[in-house]
Amino acid sequence: MTELINVTEPDKLTDQPEDQDKLTEQLEEQEYIINMGPQHPSTHGVLRLVLSLKGEIVKNIQPHCGYIHRGIEKMCERLTYQQIIHLTDRLDYLSAHHNNEAVCLCVEKALEVEVPERVKYIRTIIDELGRLASHQLWWCSFGMDLGALTAFFYGLRDREKILDIFEETTGSRLLQSYNCPGGLMNDIHPNFQKRVKEFITYFRKKLPEYDELLTGNVILMERTKGVGFLSLEDAISYGVTGPSGRASGFACDVRKHHPYSAYDKAEFKEILYTTGDTFHRYKARIDEMWESMKILEQLIDNIPEGDYSAKMKPVLRLPEGEYYQRVESCRGEFGVYIISDGNKTPYRIKFRSPNFSNLSALNIIARNFKIADLIAIGGSLDLVIPDIDR
Amino acid sequence: MTNDQLKEKITAIEPEAVFSENKQYLTLSIPKEKLFAFAEKLKGSEALKFDFLFNITGVDRQKSLEVVYHLDSSVYRHVLVVKTETTDRENPRIDSVCSIWHTAEFHEREVFELFGIKFNNHPDLRRLLLEDDHVGYPFRKDYVDDNIVQR
Amino acid sequence: MKFDEFRDNDSLELFKKPGGNILLTTIDDIIDWGRSNSIWPLTFATSCCGIEMMATGASRHDFARFGIEVYRASPRQADVIVVAGTIVRKMAPVLKRLYDQMSEPKYVIAMGACAVSGGPFYYNSYSVVRGVEEVIPVDVYIPGCPPRPEALLYGVMQLQRKIKLETMSDPRTADTQRPKKEIDPETDFNNYQFGIR
Structure with a gap:
């Protein structure tokens, strides 16, 4: 010294x-x-x-963390299951529908309610539309983080078209609260199928534009290729799920491995890369948008006729026991763990948030890279902070 | 692998595990002293290979404090729920599983902060979510705070 | 203009005439007009409302039409802080500090139910601050959870109206102290909307 x-x-x-x-x-x-x-x-x-x-x-x-810690899990201990839906929206607001669905599926599983086929299809379609909207927003903000401001305007232009579809059917743009235990709040709008199909034709033309604008860009390649590696062992050990985990080769798609709703009726590919750098986390999300559109195309014409909700009691009391439901949200595996003591409110409810685990891996991904690369790595993990803090 | 087959294999490596009724996942509880050794076996065993810990939950059971681990295998896709509990509410201590599954580091910090359960051998047991001067463990059932407006 | 010519300028006599204080109000108007049409917001978003704020800034709603041109990353360059999202006890000191770092004149818009009153987290939460006015003074409240982009635009237009009533002598108490200009709802409201007075 x-x-x-x-x-x-x-x-x-x-x-x-x-x-x-x-x-x-x-x-x-x-x-x-x-x-x-x-x-x-x-x-x-x-x-x-x-x-x-x-x-x-x-x-x-x-x-x-904790700058937006609202104690939602504790609040839920005093709320009924129908009321919880409206708080799960506000966890990860970009996959609001997925979070709601997780709670609903968990309650339905506990009560052993079989929801109509129509509900399963509509839920899946809204899931995938939400995933598209979320990935578009991620694409714009990722571009913006790296200094490509044009991406911001292009991505949000197309996102508004999805939000219009949401608004027509669910009544809200961002936090839909469209699910309720047993089914949906309302039936779909008569225009729904037509507009979704219109959107897919539109977006199939626009998505290659994204590639032309950003993916082939020299600056983006320089800043993302070979930056921020996450190995497969680390991805599994740190529990990094979603597109970030799949870019490292961790096959963790809940839709594929533990299917729920109507995902077993659709053909789609689980996007897997093995490199695990920032560029492949980027690529995994772009490819997922194509897969989402594939799922939408398969389901949109086959929505069966029927009720939009199963018959449910006004006050739901879950039988004593423990229930867990995993769904694939836009950022990874979202889970709901309900411990019930037979009352109309849960004894303990826990949300397994994908961002929380993804954040824990940030240290090993970004260590020994430059501070400018940290911005690119953080953007490619696509963190939503209220979901981390809950 | 069905839950029954899984149960057989786990009884073979740890006869003390107490299985409980759950329709969905195989659930077992284990004394807290045996937790770490058992967890190592779960991950190390070639036939089980529980390498993905996806959730740690703290539960206040009034008489005791419980920690629930949800495990998945990226190879076999079977799920196991492991529970352990401590009756000491003043100074609860449970072994950390950080060195086996790295994701536990953050999850255990959260449980430490919200339930006051201390994890032995945790590399960095600090507050994560609340302010530094927060008093009490908010997720315990007996927590009182003037800031709460009850309804 | 040369200095000598400036001294000979006839218009200088106008300053000496009674009623010259009219000039003061004209400066007021010009400054208010300038300020109200170049409000630069701070990029401050804690949760869901931030996404709607981004949507307002993007292609369809395009909030640059109203002069709310650029999001500033530093509070020292910002005029307005749009509090978009829940404020919890850990965040409150940070928000106060951000507000203190902004230079005068500064304005606050409370966007969304959480910032207005705590919103869905009013009851049973141990960490949420019930309304941002417990921490900093608020100029405009925008209800909604989250408010639509149109609602944010309307809120910003209300802030512009508020700024347009300010005087240089006492900016903050402007709208109560100053003799009210008669507003004819038929004609004047449109003028306010398009930023002409």
Whole structure:
């Protein structure tokens, strides 16, 4: 250990080259701590990261969460199952429908209610539309993080078309609360099928535009290829699911391995890459959009006739026991764990949020890369902060 | 693998496991002293290979504090639920499974903060969600806070 | 203009005439007009409302039409903070600090039910701050969970109206102290909407 020079008193430093070299050497050895967030445009919310830097290289990342911790799980212990639906929307607001569906499926499983086929189809279709909307928004914000502002306008232009479909059928743009235990709140709008088909024809033409704009772009390639590796072992061990996990080769698609709703009726490919770098996390999401459109095309014409909801009692009391339901949300595996003591409110409810686990892997992915790469890596993980904090 | 076959295999490696009734997943509870060794066997065994821990839940059972682990296998796709509990509410301690499944690091920090369960051998047991000066463990059933407006 | 010519300028006499304080109100008007049509918001979003705020800034709704041109990442460059989302006890000091770092004149828009009153998290939550006005003063409230982009646009237009009533001498209490200009709802409202006075 060499003798430290007091940097706070620069007057005492001589201009001698030995002194200057010594200073540079020591500054290079020291780790520099900076705070990123809670208010930072590239953390997509109120995440705070404490970074240890050595020069420009990130040596350690400590996430500090809780800037949007609302205690939803505790609140749910005093709410009935119908009321819980409206809070799960606000966890991961971009996969609101998936979260609702998880709670509904879990309650239906506990009560052993068989929902009509029509409900299963509609739920799946809205799921996939939501996934498309979420991935479009991710695409724009990822572009924006890397400085491509045009992406922002293109992505949100197409997203509005999905939101219009949502609005017509569910009555809301973002947080639909369209599910309820036993089925759906309302039947679909008569225009629904026509507009979804119109949208798919439209978006099939527009999605290649995304590729032309960003995927082939030299700057994007330079900033994402070979940056931020996550190995398969780490992905499984850290529980990184969703497109981020599948880019590392972790086959974790719940739709495929534990099918629910009408996913067993549709043919689709589980997107798997083995590289696990930022570019392949990007590519996995783009490819997933194609798969989503494939699912939509298979289901949209085959919605069976029938009721939009099963007959349910007004007050739901779940039999004593424990129930778990996994669904594939836009960012990974979402789970609902209900412990019931036979009352109309749950004894304990736990939401397994995909972002929480994905965030825990950020340290090993971004370590030893430059701080600018951290922005690209964070964008490619697609974190939604209220889902982390709950 | 069906739940019955899974049950047989697990009884073979850990006879002390107590199975409980659950229609969906095979559920068992294990004394907290045996948890770490049992978890190592679950991940290490070639026939079981539970390598994906997808959820850790803390539960306040009034008399005791319980931790529930949901395990999945990325190879065989079977699911197991492991429970362990401690009756000490003042200074509850349970072994950490961080070194086996890295994802447990964050999940255990959350359980520590919300239920006050301390995990032995955890590399970095700090607060995660609440303010630094928060008093009490909000997810316990006996938690009181003036800030709550009850309805 | 040369200095000598400036001194000979006839218009200078106007300053000496009684009623010259009219000029003051004209400056007020010009400044208010300028300010109200270049409100730069801070990129501050905690939850769902932030997505609707992004949608408002994007192609279809295009909030740049109203001069709310660029999202600023630094509070020191921002004029308005749109509090989009829930504020919890851990976040409240951070929000206060962000507000303090903004330079005057500064405005606050509480967007969404959470920022207005705590919204769906009013009851049974141990960590949510019930309304952002417990932390910082609010100019415009926008209800909704989340509000539609149109609602945010309307809220911003209300803020513009508010700014247009300010005076230089006492900006914050402007709308109560200053003699009210008679507003004819038929003609004046349209003028307000298009930013002409």
